[in-house]
Amino acid sequence: MCKNWPVHVIGGGNSAGQAAMFLTQYARKVTLVVRGSDLRKSMSSYLCDRVAANPEIEVRYRTQVTAIEGTEHVGAVHLRDDDGNIAREETTGVFIFVGARPRTDFLPAELARDNKGFVLTGSEVAKLESWKEQRLPEALETRLPGVFASGDCRSGTTKRVALAIGDGALAVSCVHNLLGTYPT
Numbered sequence: 001m002c003k004n005w006p007v008h009v010i011g012g013g014n015s016a017g018q019a020a021m022f023l024t025q026y027a028r029k030v031t032l033v034v035r036g037s038d039l040r041k042s043m044s045s046y047l048c049d050r051v052a053a054n055p056e057i058e059v060r061y062r063t064q065v066t067a068i069e070g071t072e073h074v075g076a077v078h079l080r081d082d083d084g085n086i087a088r089e090e091t092t093g094v095f096i097f098v099g100a101r102p103r104t105d106f107l108p109a110e111l112a113r114d115n116k117g118f119v120l121t122g123s124e125v126a127k128l129e130s131w132k133e134q135r136l137p138e139a140l141e142t143r144l145p146g147v148f149a150s151g152d153c154r155s156g157t158t159k160r161v162a163l164a165i166g167d168g169a170l171a172v173s174c175v176h177n178l179l180g181t182y183p184t
Helices: 014-023 045-053 161-181
Strands: 006-010 029-033 057-060 063-070 074-081 086-090 094-096
Touching: 006 014, 006 086, 014 029, 014 045, 014 094, 029 063, 045 057
Parallel strands: 006 029, 006 094, 029 057
Antiparallel strands: 063 074, 074 086
């Protein structure tokens, strides 16, 4: 798909570095887009050294992707750095590796989480003594009846975009099922 074309990898951790290194086997150029100012804060030293030594990888520090263009396929990305500079770069692929740490701290304490902070849903919620409903929870339902979670914040997921998209579609079915259990 990206042979001899430029690609962009978003992220500054080991997964992003490994992906960038792998993609250099195929892509003409790999741009690693990193929000921070130093890869060594989130990437292993040996991998930082390999990324830095690879002439086919350009690291764009203190930069974020603000838009992705394309209709049938990705055609370009828009980048903005912390100084406000904006650039549009052609690309044939955008690979996102933004971490596996859940951002669930803002959620109420009543939502059960695993030991890493990911939200428990479905069958995991059914095992909890605090589940008091006379029915099994829907697949994406949290410990709070009628409250659903989807995507990377859920415990036990593969943390991939495709799964998050599928969860979004599944959420609609879960809501329909739940609404069907209540009297009209």
